[in-house]
Amino acid sequence: MRKPIIAGNWKMNKLAGDGARFVLNVREQLPEADKVEAVVCAPHIHLPLLTEAARDFQLGIGAQNMHFEDSGAFTGEVSPEMLKDILVDYVVIGHSERREMFGETDDSVNEKVKAAFKHEITPIVCVGETLEQRENNETFPFVEQQVKAGLAGLTEEQAKQVVIAYEPIWAIGTGKTATSEEANDVCAHIRQVLRDTFSGDVADAVRIQYGGSVKPANIDELLSQSDIDGALVGGASLEEESFVKLVEAGANA
């Protein structure tokens, strides 16, 4: 049984103090950590306050990006070593907004995934097609190559720990959700790719999240699907009440 993982992606929202208050407020309301993994991915500048607020409590704190080098002349960047130093446990890698707007490529995603493992940070690797690719029936091959390239060179033990977030770009922030069947078909295909590339054990172990306009009203149906093990949530993760509801849905899935 794969433990569901519900992660909020705050994107470029909230001030640090609001973020810390959010963590302090929700931590008592979240369900038992043995039933669900709850994570909040916040802007870098919030992370020290958030990891402090979440200390001794089972709410994971994640970054939304990082560089792959430990240190060096990379003005404006944050390294995996710096994230680990302030007790960050997760990092979102290859979000479509970073691929579209900040030049993230499959190669840089792969470098970052390997760097995350070097520092024992769990990578949440994002994949997903554009509307045009979906309409041209390119979803499966496109997502397949994103998964293969992103996870290239990992050992089986590392691959098992990766979290993959399938986020169809046309469903992000648009209010359009893929139907749960559409989402599940792609997640099942990703699992098949993991089986063919690594092994059945890896395919059985990897958690695959769906992301794109997930909210309390639609999460149950998404999580009831065979190959959807969680959600990566933007807008609906910003309010405490709806974040708690989403995590509760994960615990009941």
Ligand SMILES: O=C(CO)COP(=O)(O)O
């Ligand atoms: O991009 C997303 C999460 O990473 C999805 O965002 P929304 O939930 O706001 O559609």
